[in-house]
Amino acid sequence: MSHHPLWTLATIFTLALGSLSAQAKYNGEDRGRPVMPAQNNAKWQAECSSCHLAFPPGLLPAASWQKMMGELDQHFGTDASLSAADTTEITNYLVKHASNRWTANTAPLKITESGWYTSKHRAKEIDPAVWKRASVKSRSNCIACHRDADKGEFDEDTVRIPK
Numbered sequence: 001m002s003h004h005p006l007w008t009l010a011t012i013f014t015l016a017l018g019s020l021s022a023q024a025k026y027n028g029e030d031r032g033r034p035v036m037p038a039q040n041n042a043k044w045q046a047e048c049s050s051c052h053l054a055f056p057p058g059l060l061p062a063a064s065w066q067k068m069m070g071e072l073d074q075h076f077g078t079d080a081s082l083s084a085a086d087t088t089e090i091t092n093y094l095v096k097h098a099s100n101r102w103t104a105n106t107a108p109l110k111i112t113e114s115g116w117y118t119s120k121h122r123a124k125e126i127d128p129a130v131w132k133r134a135s136v137k138s139r140s141n142c143i144a145c146h147r148d149a150d151k152g153e154f155d156e157d158t159v160r161i162p163k
């Protein structure tokens with residue numbers, strides 16, 4: 001006996017609802033952990049670590065990296081532009097290893113404004129005064145608390161907030 005069409009519809013509806021609530025976790029950004037790819041890129045390491053940590057590619061979706069790399073001359077108020085060849089090589093590296101779990105339909109440029117970042121760094125867990133400490137300086141200064149952030153290690157077990 002084949003399934004009644006209404007029963008099938010109800011099943012599809014329930015399944016759809018289930019995946020909706022899973023996605024709602026971080027405002028629709030189900031990005032998982034920022035794992036460092038096994039393959040490094042020397043250009044990315046050299047050029048993207050002079051002003052801040054070379055943020056692991058898995059911290060942003062591909063569309064974000066593409067947008068950011070297309071406007072390096074206006075990079076958060078600074079000029080971080082590179083040669084066309086270096087820009088292409090670094091863009092390809094970032095896009096290849098970008099977060100494939102971030103389903104937000106925007107291309108956010110700030111990791112620190114994402115829903116998952118906000119939810120992992122709530123005032124309940126981290127006193128707001130911490131962000132103003134000289135040892136921390138900024139929300140994007142991951143390595144102040146995540147000592148192995150340059151190796152893509154962000155596990156909450158290894159985190160230590162500096163005095």
Ligand code: HEC
Pocket residue numbers: 047048049050051052055060075076078079080090109110111112113138139140141
């Ligand atoms: C000339 C200095 C400079 C260079 C070089 C540079 N950046 Fe930045 N970057 C900045 C500044 C300044 C900010 C803003 C930091 C803040 O608001 O805390 C920033 C922020 C970022 C952020 C957002 C961090 C957040 O707040 O969530 C990302 C991602 C980023 N940069 C990626 C890159 C990549 C990729 C490269 C290499 C192509 C690069 N940057 C090279 C200066 C630089």
Ligand code: HEC
Pocket residue numbers: 033034059111112120121125126130131136138139140141142143144145146154155156157159161
């Ligand atoms: C002021 C210190 C501090 C800074 C700076 C900071 N974090 Fe965190 N982060 C924490 C703490 C504390 C936790 C654990 C929160 C908890 O217990 O739920 C955490 C948790 C996380 C987690 C979840 C880890 C897990 O095991 O679930 C990720 C991912 C993460 N941070 C990424 C980042 C990134 C990326 C940056 C920089 C853009 C950053 N953090 C900057 C303190 C910091």
